[in-house]
Amino acid sequence: MSLNLINDSWIPMRDRDGNLRLIAPWQMADSDLSWPAWPRPDLDIACIEFLTGLLRLADPPAHSDDWEDRQAPNPERLRIRLAAFAPAFELLGDGPRFMQELGGLTGDIRPAELLFLDSGGEGGAFTVHAGRYSDLSLPAAAMALYAMQTQAPSGGRGMLTSLRGGGGMSVLLDPGKGLWSLLWANVPDGRPGQISDLPWMRRTIPSDSGAVHVPPEPQPVEALFGMPRRYWLLAEGERVTGVIQRPSGTRYQGWQHPFAGHYLTKAGDEPLPVRPRPGHGGYRHWQGLALRDPEQLRLRPYNLAQWFDRARGEPADLILAGWAMSNAKAVDYLFSKVPLIDLDPQAEQLLIAMIEAANLFSQSLYGALTGAGIEGETRDLLRETLYVQTQSGFEQALSQLSAAPLAEEIRETLARSWLALLRKTAMALFEARVLPGLGDLPMDDQKKIADAHRNLGAAFAGYTPQGGKAFDALGLQRPVVKKKKEAA
Known part of the structure; x- marks a missing residue:
């Protein structure tokens, strides 16, 4: 059995009454849904980013006026727009696989838990949490794979970080009106993408060749589907039982993730992504996010800058989330909500x-x-x-x-x-x-x-x-x- 991440119902969600549902991605436009229901908070945040990425891929707002006009959800429109991308979202099978090396990989088979950033293993973060998952369901493997590719930490020679840096912080706007308003608040403006925009639909140019991948335009689709790691999943029946990983994936250069804050060590330097610190996500995280930075050395995320143009003073909270890292070791997961201050x-x-x-x-x-x-x-x-x-x-x-x-x-x-x-x-x-x-x-x-x-x-x-x-x-x-x- 395989899993198609566009057509199948595989994403666990809670509705406003607390009931659990399994939805297909086009059903994200159901106004009764409230929040993902994965067993780990990092997968919840990854799920929100994944669904927002699908919106950016298939049916983004063209500009702020279009964003305002389309705030009401339209599930049928979204279902039709997403259907064209279904061939690129098979988790298993002989053809292109979601966020995996085109054509497959051979090599040592590692445990499936390699896909979790806080599990011990080659190329991952080395912690005491190894040995928890002998295998994974197909939905859990898909979500963990997306989370790893978009948050990949430093992992040794040839194991590249995500395009927002290893374990970067996610900054998401939440107007507090349910799942759809959360997703729509964060989707970048742009033109609908094409299947060819997705990195697993083309051959990897290994980084050890000296090749780098620069953004072809401001806020391209790939910013939400970056693929720095080379993976191939192995499955038995409906369970992913192992992972093959090879070094020297895509080296992203000059990219800024739309949900990541950035900072400059001094004016004129290359922006670096903000990373979470261990502990409580309180006021010390707010500068450059909930609060402006008068010295302009801390740059607000693209989605937050976009919000001020779109929403024109509407209230919202900021969700700050991500793994605090100590070198390659995951030490704490930050999740907090702070007010957007005006x-x-x-x-x-x-x-x-x-x-x-x-x-x-x-x-x-x-x-x-x-x-x-x-x-x-x-x-x-x-x-x-x-x-x-x-x-x-x-x-x-x-x-x-x-x-x-x-x-x-x-x-x-x-x-x-x-x-x-x-x-x-x-x-x-x-x-x-x-x-x-x-x-x-x-x-x-x-x-x-x-x-x-x-x-x-x-x-x-x-x-x-x-x-x-x-x-x-x-x-x-x-x-x-x-x-x-x-x-x-």
């Missing part, structure tokens, strides 16, 4: 300054913990906890800024309150970790901890370089440093 420039600038101050003081906490002999995962966790424990304070400031114009006295009050909250939280985290049992330590260790504690306090008083920069960002006056009197 404030006047001065109020938005204060929020950006608050994030900058938090980043600077988190560095001060990190340095103080290092000085006190705290390193490794404990140090990283305490630094992340600073952000988590100040999230509600940041959101309270956002509520105040949304409710009233930003007068100077409000700005200064919020800045000083934020400084006080960061100081209270950071000092408490440091003291709870290093002060218990202090008297039992050798005198040299006691002195190191006391010095680290004093330096952390000095940062929050504005006396250290990081503290001074944080005061500047918040618009607060740095303390006056008195010069020492010269000896007579």
